[in-house]
Amino acid sequence: AEVEETLKRIQAHKGVIATMVINAEGIPIRTTLDNSTTVQYAGLLHQLTTKARSTVRDIDPQNDLTFLRIRSKKHEIMVAPDKEYLLIVIQNPCE
Amino acid sequence: SVSQWEIYDAYMEELQKMEKSKEKEKPKAQIAKKEEKKKGRKLTSLESQSDDITKISKAAKIMERMVNQNTFDDIAQDFKYFEDASDEYRDQRGTLLPLWKFQYDKTKRLAVTAISWNPKYKDLFAVGYGSYDFMKQSHGMLLLYTMKNPSFPEYVFSSESGIMCLDIHNDHPYLVAVGFYDGNVAIYNLKKATSQPSYKSSAKSGKHTDPVWQVKWQKDDMDNNLNFFSVSSDGRIVSWTLVKNELVHTDVIKLSAEGTTMQGPEGLQLQTLGCGTSFDFHKKIDYLFLVGTEEGKIYKCSKCYSSQFLDVFEAHHMAVDSVSWNPYHLKVFISCSSDWTVKIWDHTVKTPMFIYDLNSAVGDVAWSPYSSTVFAAVTTDGKAHVFDLSINKYEALCTQIVVAKKKNKITHIQFNPVYPVVIIGDERGHVTCLKLSPNLRKMPKEKKGQEVKKGPEVEIAKLDKLLNLVREPDGK
Numbered sequence: 001a002e003v004e005e006t007l008k009r010i011q012a013h014k015g016v017i018a019t020m021v022i023n024a025e026g027i028p029i030r031t032t033l034d035n036s037t038t039v040q041y042a043g044l045l046h047q048l049t050t051k052a053r054s055t056v057r058d059i060d061p062q063n064d065l066t067f068l069r070i071r072s073k074k075h076e077i078m079v080a081p082d083k084e085y086l087l088i089v090i091q092n093p094c095e
Numbered sequence: 096s097v098s099q100w101e102i103y104d105a106y107m108e109e110l111q112k113m114e115k116s117k118e119k120e121k122p123k124a125q126i127a128k129k130e131e132k133k134k135g136r137k138l139t140s141l142e143s144q145s146d147d148i149t150k151i152s153k154a155a156k157i158m159e160r161m162v163n164q165n166t167f168d169d170i171a172q173d174f175k176y177f178e179d180a181s182d183e184y185r186d187q188r189g190t191l192l193p194l195w196k197f198q199y200d201k202t203k204r205l206a207v208t209a210i211s212w213n214p215k216y217k218d219l220f221a222v223g224y225g226s227y228d229f230m231k232q233s234h235g236m237l238l239l240y241t242m243k244n245p246s247f248p249e250y251v252f253s254s255e256s257g258i259m260c261l262d263i264h265n266d267h268p269y270l271v272a273v274g275f276y277d278g279n280v281a282i283y284n285l286k287k288a289t290s291q292p293s294y295k296s297s298a299k300s301g302k303h304t305d306p307v308w309q310v311k312w313q314k315d316d317m318d319n320n321l322n323f324f325s326v327s328s329d330g331r332i333v334s335w336t337l338v339k340n341e342l343v344h345t346d347v348i349k350l351s352a353e354g355t356t357m358q359g360p361e362g363l364q365l366q367t368l369g370c371g372t373s374f375d376f377h378k379k380i381d382y383l384f385l386v387g388t389e390e391g392k393i394y395k396c397s398k399c400y401s402s403q404f405l406d407v408f409e410a411h412h413m414a415v416d417s418v419s420w421n422p423y424h425l426k427v428f429i430s431c432s433s434d435w436t437v438k439i440w441d442h443t444v445k446t447p448m449f450i451y452d453l454n455s456a457v458g459d460v461a462w463s464p465y466s467s468t469v470f471a472a473v474t475t476d477g478k479a480h481v482f483d484l485s486i487n488k489y490e491a492l493c494t495q496i497v498v499a500k501k502k503n504k505i506t507h508i509q510f511n512p513v514y515p516v517v518i519i520g521d522e523r524g525h526v527t528c529l530k531l532s533p534n535l536r537k538m539p540k541e542k543k544g545q546e547v548k549k550g551p552e553v554e555i556a557k558l559d560k561l562l563n564l565v566r567e568p569d570g571k
Contacts, residue, residue, distance in 0.1 A: 006155040009247055013162050021151060057100030067157060078161050080154035087154040093165040 015092045017075060022046060022086040029085075045088055049081050160243045167245055170194050174242070174516070179532040187486055189493045189534035191479060194516065195245040197222075197526040201253075202236050207520025209261045210509045215268035217513040218242040219249065222526055225257025225276055227506070232257060232276060237283060242516075242528065252283055252290045262323065264312045272323045274307025280325050280335055280342070294342050296335065301344035303327035308372045314381070324376075326386060330368025332396075348401050350388060369394075373417045379425055385442075387415025393430055395442060408445060410438060417459050423467035424558045431457040437472050439484075441562060448562055449488065453480060459507045461517075465536065467558045473497075473505040473519060481535050484561050492535055497527060 011019045011032060020038055021030040026046040031038040053065040068079040080087040164171055174194050182189060202224045209223035224236040235258035239250040257276040264270040269285040273292070279302045281292035296302045305328035312323045313334075322336040330350045336343050350369035370389035377383040382398040383405075391411035394404045411432035421427040427448075431437045433456040438447035455474040463469040468484035477498040480491040498505060498521050507520045515531045 003152045003155050006152070006159055010155070010159050010162055013159075013246070014166050016162060054098055054100065057103070058098055061100040061103030067161065069161070076165065078158060080158045080161075082151055082154040085151045085154065087151055087158050089158055089162060091162055091165055093168060 010089060013091075017090045017092055018088075019090075020088040022088065024084045024086075041088060042086075045077070045079055046086060049079055049086060053081065159247070163244050163246055167195065170245075174514075174530060177530070182532050182534040185534065187492060187534060189481060189532040189536075191481070191493060191495050191497060191517070191529040191531060191535075193497065194528045194530055195242065197240050197245055197248075197528070198524060199236075199238060199248055199251075201251075202238065202524035204233070205236065205257070205524050206522040207506050207524060207526060208235075208257065208259050210507045210518055210520050210526065211261055211263050212509060212511055212518075213239075213263050213268050214265045214512070216241070217511065220509070220511075220518060221261055221263060221271055222520060223258035223261040223273060224524060225259055227522075235275065237261065237271065237273060239285070240526070250285055252292070254281070254292070259306050260309045262310050262312050264321070266315075267321070270312075270321070272310045272312060272325075274310045274325050274327070276306045278303035278305055278307060278327060278329070280307055280310060280323075282321075282337065282342070294337060294340065296342050296344065300342055301333065301346075303329050303331060303333065305329040305370070309374055311374065311376060313376070324374070324384075326371035326374045328370035328372065328389065330370060332371060332374065332386065346401070347398060348386075348396055348404075350386065350394065370414075372414055375418050375420050375428070377420050377425075378422065385418045385420070385428060387418045387430060387432075389414040391415060391432065391434070393418060393440075406442070408440065410440075410447075411436060413456075416457060417461075419460065419462055421467055421558065422462050422464055424555050427467075427558060427562070429460055429462065429470060431460040431472055433457070435474075449484070451480075451482070451491075453478075458505055461508050461510055463510045464512045465515075467555060468561065469535065471508055471510070471517060473508045475504040477503055477505055477521075479505065479508065479517075479519060479529070481531070483535065483537065485557055486537065488561065493532075497529060498523075498525070 007019060010016060018033045020028055020041060022028050022042045026042050028038045028042045049068060052068055056063050056065045065081055070077045075090055075092045078089045078091065173192065179190060205224035206227055207222055208225040211221050213219040219239060219241045221237065221239045226232055235254045235256055237252040237258055238248040240248050254275065258273050259276055260274040262272045271283045271285065273281050273283060279296045281295040284293040287293060307325045307327045310323055310325045316322050316336060320336050320338050322334055324332060324334050324347065326332050332347045334345045334347045350371050369392065371386050372389055373387040375385050384396055386394045386396060391413055393408040393410040393415060395406040396404050410430050411434045413432050413434040415430055415432050418428060418430045426441050426443060427439060428442060429437065429439050435452055435454060435456060437451045437453060437457055437460055439449040440447050453472060453474050455476040458473050458475055460470060460472040471479060471481045473479050477496050478494055479497045481493040482491050486492060497519055504522045505519055506522060508517055510517050515536055516528050517531065518526055518528050520526050
């Protein structure tokens with residue numbers, strides 16, 4: 001499907017280290033990393049996304065979280081929350 | 096403890112339930128309610144619906160754009176914020192800063208034959224691919240790119256015959272009219288998922304017998320049907336109307352070249368038709384339009400008269416590649432041709448106001464949307480020229496080679512209606528986006544104490560002043 005193509009392109013893009021799809025309960029559905037790391041990322045990012053979303057909505061209930069980006073020294077973690085899923089991409093923006 | 100948004104969500108649910116119950120009781124409404132309840136309870140496992148990866152399409156799209164933004168970060172910053180400071184020292188000249196380059200493997204062999212910005216989404220543009228070479232005709236493609244994602248097109252459509260021209264409807268920005276090399280025209284609907292056109296002409300429905308060089312949408316006719324015009328080398332200008340899901344054609348005008356009636360067999364008078372290569376409709380005067388031909392003439396025509404032209408301009412020595420009305424001034428238009436020249440005209444005067452010789456066949460010329468005196472032209476030797484008549488009437492402010500390889504010809508150029516960028520298409524299927532440096536975008540300076548007048552009147556007045564210098568004074 002088209003979404004598969006998009007995910008493949010993202011994975012093949014310059015600097016992308018890993019791609020993961022997590023469902024609403026924090027269970028990884030699709031990943032390009034090994035299981036233990038994925039489960040770790042999934043759990044931690046799920047909690048963070050929930051906290052971020054509740055922060056945004058507490059300030060203004062009509063607002064909602066669209067995207068979350070965490071830039072660290074080594075790389076950048078991007079989280080795109082959806083109604084039921086969480087798409088996580090770890091990229092190394094070439095610097 | 097309950098957070099504020101949970102309260103809000105609960106209220107929203109209640110509101111929606113009340114609205115639904117106000118509707119008439121239909122079995123559908125009840126099923127809809129049940130589905131909503133399912134979604135409302137976020138804790139229930141959604142295993143009943145399969146772990147469908149397609150649900151993530153929106154998130155994937157945003158993510159792709161973000162990943163691209165990271166990779167092309169410096170370009171995105173340049174696009175938004177970079178203003179070439181060295182322009183102050185450059186004495187009126189400007190430069191074009193290359194930004195993104197758009198390419199797609201399936202279009203590597205094809206030339207860019209048409210580009211157009213989407214009137215509603217200012218970062219979306221459509222590119223038509225085909226081939227200008229008579230001997231090497233193959234398939235064509237229509238791609239829509241957005242500046243937010245330089246690595247992959249948003250929409251891809253392929254066709255059997257090369258695409259020669261396209262136009263996006265102003266009010267329905269998802270409808271793209273396309274003209275093909277084999278003479279057909281088609282309408283693609285971006286909202287539909289298929290890669291085939293929604294409506295297509297055929298030999299029976301009056302397609303052209305030669306490549307269609309330009310199409311343009313018109314205002315909806317009296318029955319509120321969509322319609323567009325097309326011009327082709329077969330000498331006909333045809334109006335296509337979408338009536339009840341079918342394309343119906345009406346010949347608007349035939350480009351009969353004056354003085355070329357020949358004696359055919361049995362004493363018939365054969366009228367040879369001129370080959371139309373480009374046209375443009377006046378922005379304000381609805382029925383007035385210009386047609387450029389392969390013979391170098393430009394005809395001024397009216398939609399109301401189908402057998403006669405209002406006027407003929409002996410414009411160029413070779414085919415006219417593009418004509419375009421000035422977006423502000425009501426009387427001025429520009430034309431460019433393979434005879435190396437770009438000419439600016441006043442449609443009431445038979446001779447051109449300004450002539451520029453660019454040392455190479457000019458592929459396309461475009462007025463800028465922000466100033467009535469700025470225009471850009473591209474030539475086959477790979478250069479882009481930007482002129483500003485209010486600063487320098489005789490020379491280009493910027494002449495720059497914009498394509499990588501020497502043998503690559505530039506085919507089209509378009510200004511973005513909002514941002515200070517232009518896109519240029521070339522023969523190898525690449526589209527390059529360039530930013531205009533500040534010198535090329537000069538607005539009239541504010542004099543101290545005077546209010547700065549903004550708006551089209553200022554632009555018109557600016558151009559008028561220039562034209563008056565060139566025009567012969569009425570007294571003599």
